[in-house]
Amino acid sequence: MKRKVLILILSIVIVSNLPFFTFFLQEDFTYSNADGTFTYSEEGGKGKSFEGCQRLYGYFLCQHPLKDQGDNELYRTFTIKPWRFWEWGEMIFHNERFKLPYKDSGK
Template structure:
């Protein structure tokens, strides 16, 4: 029993290492309230969450009318707690702290 518990804990720890996440991380999508801004974070292709934040800031500068009222950035992906290899990101990454919004196509 003790050996099994150690194996399970080891699998959880190893699966949450950044090198493992690089290969199994899914692509994340983001939108603003009216879907005039969309961004798709693609793992392994250089499109990151930090790039999304920068791009959205640039979008707000170019469209000052969008910076009034609801200017939040929303995640359009659901949190999937059964993906145990993403638990460290779910706890510590800002992408999971964004409010959720159903994805709408414009």
């Protein structure tokens, strides 16, 4: 009985991390620089990606040379929610966004 329950739970976690389901369930990840002059929202399933965020932030720093001095770190403004098992695939295989330092968005 315990084995069947464990297999059922693992099946739900694996299936919920498939691209079809993450398209509908993925959180909108948001990013900002230290002073909030650059913001970006990675919308789940809408074609906006973390790689696009990095490219745009690099372009932003090129267009604003004064921002490239001092604290030019990119911050995540979303909290990590480990209980959202349908995002575990992103946390494991695309963990770059989760390694960014956290900054409160002030909402």
